[in-house]
Amino acid sequence: MKMVFRWFGEGNDTVSLDQIRQIPGVEGIVWSLHDVPAGDEWPMDKIMTVKEQADRAGLHLKVVESVNIHEDIKLGLPSRDRYIENYKRTIAKLSQVGVEVICYNFMPVFDWLRTDLHKELEDGSTALFYEKSRIENIDPMELVKQINENSSLTMPGWEPERLAHLTKLFEAYKGVSEEDLWANCKYFLDEIIPVAAEYGIRMAIHPDDPPWPIFGLPRIITSQANIRRFLSLHDSPYNGVTLCSGSLGANPANDIVSMVHEFIDRIPFTHIRNVRVYENGDFIETSHRTQDGTVDIAGIVQAYAEEGFEGFARPDHGRHLWGEECRPGYGLYDRALGIMYLWGVWDSHRRTVLAAAAKEGTVNA
Ligand code: DNO
Ligand code: MN
Numbered sequence: 001m002k003m004v005f006r007w008f009g010e011g012n013d014t015v016s017l018d019q020i021r022q023i024p025g026v027e028g029i030v031w032s033l034h035d036v037p038a039g040d041e042w043p044m045d046k047i048m049t050v051k052e053q054a055d056r057a058g059l060h061l062k063v064v065e066s067v068n069i070h071e072d073i074k075l076g077l078p079s080r081d082r083y084i085e086n087y088k089r090t091i092a093k094l095s096q097v098g099v100e101v102i103c104y105n106f107m108p109v110f111d112w113l114r115t116d117l118h119k120e121l122e123d124g125s126t127a128l129f130y131e132k133s134r135i136e137n138i139d140p141m142e143l144v145k146q147i148n149e150n151s152s153l154t155m156p157g158w159e160p161e162r163l164a165h166l167t168k169l170f171e172a173y174k175g176v177s178e179e180d181l182w183a184n185c186k187y188f189l190d191e192i193i194p195v196a197a198e199y200g201i202r203m204a205i206h207p208d209d210p211p212w213p214i215f216g217l218p219r220i221i222t223s224q225a226n227i228r229r230f231l232s233l234h235d236s237p238y239n240g241v242t243l244c245s246g247s248l249g250a251n252p253a254n255d256i257v258s259m260v261h262e263f264i265d266r267i268p269f270t271h272i273r274n275v276r277v278y279e280n281g282d283f284i285e286t287s288h289r290t291q292d293g294t295v296d297i298a299g300i301v302q303a304y305a306e307e308g309f310e311g312f313a314r315p316d317h318g319r320h321l322w323g324e325e326c327r328p329g330y331g332l333y334d335r336a337l338g339i340m341y342l343w344g345v346w347d348s349h350r351r352t353v354l355a356a357a358a359k360e361g362t363v364n365a
Contacts, residue, residue, distance in 0.1 A: 001310070002027060006029070015326065018057065024339070028060035028062055028063060029060075029063075030103075067094075075172055103242045116128070121286070125319040127329075128329050135214055197238040209250070228263075240269075242271060247271070257302075261306075261307065272316065274289065297342075305349035315335040318330070
């Protein structure tokens, strides 16, 4: 398991590279060019700037999250080919600075969605919260109205230009069924994966968050069966998944330990975080510790240790602690604490695995 840490870029993150390098075991950053609109080719000079910053801090930049997919690709419009060509050129450029994994998602219109960015937990810390009934009973057009009126319904991770086109986008997706989305996803993979393979970059789709359709928009990367189907759309080691325990864990029916064992060869990158799911379907993001949420983080890390996971891992969202002001979910403290928990579970299980292997004479522990 190779530990990495998400960094939003100079001037765009409250956490510095100097702080990141002091977290035990963290070797690289997970980065993106957040100011480049989805669909555009990434400029080499901007890529080089991040490379120089990472080099100076002694951190690698092997994992990119995300190179976002233009909506026309998800909608299957004829204009998608232009955006796919840009994507291929971005892949080629990223290979020049040593990128090995590209995380992306295939969610129509929205990335992760929450109703409250600072919901208070019992201990006084705050965290991202999702109130199911609030989202599920809202008409999309009412939502547009609420956002425009600056309501408390907050939409993290949304690009302003996407918000502006929301009404048009909802119209465009009216004719797109779940099966259409699968077909559009396959079209994208068939174009992109051979290019990624040529450049030695493993593509890793992020599960939908939350893992169910919202506002009548289809969502497909939601469950073990659907991930299995996704991987078979284009069968290649370069077509993989960013197994995110928090996103998948918002549905308690998802058995993530089982997914680790089944998909291990197709997981170049994993996000490990916990959520507490309530009976009414609401959920809140908690500390990484198993006992603090409803996702068995210790079991998931144990599964990775048993499999000898060699991919990249990062703590995902954390709570906001000790008065820290930061990007919602992306403070320093709780993610650093999360990493130490992940290492603790990992190290103890690796000892057991390696000792057993040494006894059998298969590995020199
Ligand atoms: C949620 C986060 C996501 C992720 C994007 C990747 O769990 O990890 O916002 O960054 O979906 O494209
Ligand atoms: Mn995630």
